[in-house]
Amino acid sequence: MRTVETLLGGEWVRTGEWIDVHDPADVRTPFARVPALSAKDVTRAYDHAERGFAGWKRTSPFERARVFTEAARLIRERAGEIAADVTAENGKTLAESTGETLKAADFLEYYAGLARQGYGTLLHDVRPDHRTHTQREPIGVILVISPWNDPLITPARKLAPLLATGNAAVFKPATETPLAGLHLARALYDAGLPAGVLNVVTGRTAEIEEALLDDPRIVGITFTGSNAVGNRIRRRLVDRNVRFQGELGGKNASVVLRDADLPAAAKAVVAASFGQAGQRCTATSRVIVEQPVYDGFVTLLAAEVRALTVGPGTDPATTLCPLSSPKQRDGVLADLNRAVEQGATVLTGGGADTGRPHGCYVEPTVLTGVTPDMAVWREEVFGPVLAVRAVDDFTAAVAAVNDSGFGLAAAVFTRDLGSAYRFADEAECGQVAVNTTTTGWDVHLPFGGFHDSGTGYKEQGEEVLRFSTRVKTVAVHIGAPERTHG
Incomplete structure (x- = not known):
């Protein structure tokens, strides 16, 4: 030692x-x-x-x-x-x-x-x-x-x-x-x-x-x-x-509008959500999708998540690392169990990686059927867990982003410049991303959240x-x- x-x-x-x-x-x-x-x-x-x-x-x-x-x-x-x-x-x-x-x-x-x-x-x-x-x-x-x-x-x-x-x-x-x-x-x-x-x-x-x-x-x-x-x-x-x-803390949201490049949005959301096993303050943990593209986007999202490789950080093939400690792993698993008890559906993942019993592994997880009153939608999980909801339109999407005690980061995926700037104006958070991840702020860019995030x-x-x-x-x-x- x-x-x-x-x-x-x-x-x-x-x-x-x-x-x-x-x-x-x-x-x-x-x-x-x-x-x-x-x-x-x-x-x-x-x-x-x-x-x-x-x-x-x-x-x-x-x-x-x-x-x-x-x-x-x-x-x-x-x-x-x-x-x-x-x-x-x-x-x-x-x-x-x-x-x-x-x-x-x-x-x-x-x-x-x-x-x-x-x-x-x-x-x-x-x-x-x-x-x-x-x-x-x-x-x-x-x-x-x-x-x-x-x-x-x-x-x-x-x-x-x-x-x-x-x-x-x-x-x-x-x-x-x-x-x-x-x-x-x-x-x-x-x-x-x-x-x-x-x-x-x-x-x-x-x-x-x-x-x-x-x-x-x-x-x-x-x-x-x-x-x-x-x-x-x-x-x-x-x-x-x-x-x-x-x-x-943060409960960061990514919004996918009906005109978005869906494959690109799915890749960006997965990168933002599952890098460092979701243990980033700016990680996306909520995804809000306009109803007309919800099914197509969720299909793409699930495929990207299933392609992740769970393993130790020393393995070059690993794309999803372990959580940082047994305490952190157990807390995330408890949050997942509570989400299912409250009515959420596990689309993929949902448990510990039982093949590595001595490590702090949790499967990359996507939850659907999530409602705004569920704890997994409102509280920070800080792990590889992503909750997805459908909304009717842009106004409802912004309202869902802002319906949070936190205000650190949010992203919107759209091809419309007007929607992008409107989202930047209306999102109640310290960092706004357009067609890119909620994570990845450079050293010279001011960083910090609104509300309970800062x-x-x-x-x-x-x-x-x-x-x-x-x-x-x-x-x-x-x-x-x-x-x-x-």
């Missing part, structure tokens, strides 16, 4: 307590372990971050950019090793893990460039002989909490902008998938990131939650995960001046600077010094 150390105060440390890391393709034997830090260790992490921030905020943005550019180079150089660990701890295919690794490097490179750009705006001033501008400044020590489903790209998405703008971070990777985040930390450390600027807390959340969330030095928390946990964090912050950026602060692009920086307004009198009389 490999032992992987964690990063605190510029040093790689271990403890006497460990967390085992398992491969969801076969959970019988752990393949790695990481330190299980204590509450005292977490406080030490904040001590280091506080000291690290004091120096990093004054570091030249060109030096910050150099560190990030070098870290991106190292990630690309180590892509094979990193992708193998992502697959081993998460289960996704090597192709998906490699894509995630290279995208993490993209984030570092993008924010290296952004760190070099202007950081404010020159403003007109009504007073003669005055020049007024705004400037952006880092806010301080930020807690980063990332999920298990994208264990490398999510911390890269969060850490890159906040570190590039001069903040320091305490980073808590998901307990199930800590190795990917440690690879990211290793690349930044090897690239020259100063001690204390980034500290990685590997540990069991239940044992360190109070120390992690209640430290008075926290000025911001960025979190990706479930609504239940996100809302618990928000309630904990209610009387504190701490920014909260949350990327929470909290107002976007990720990615320049929009994220609203979270990781504060704006100061500076007025300079450039004329003769003003005289006072007394």
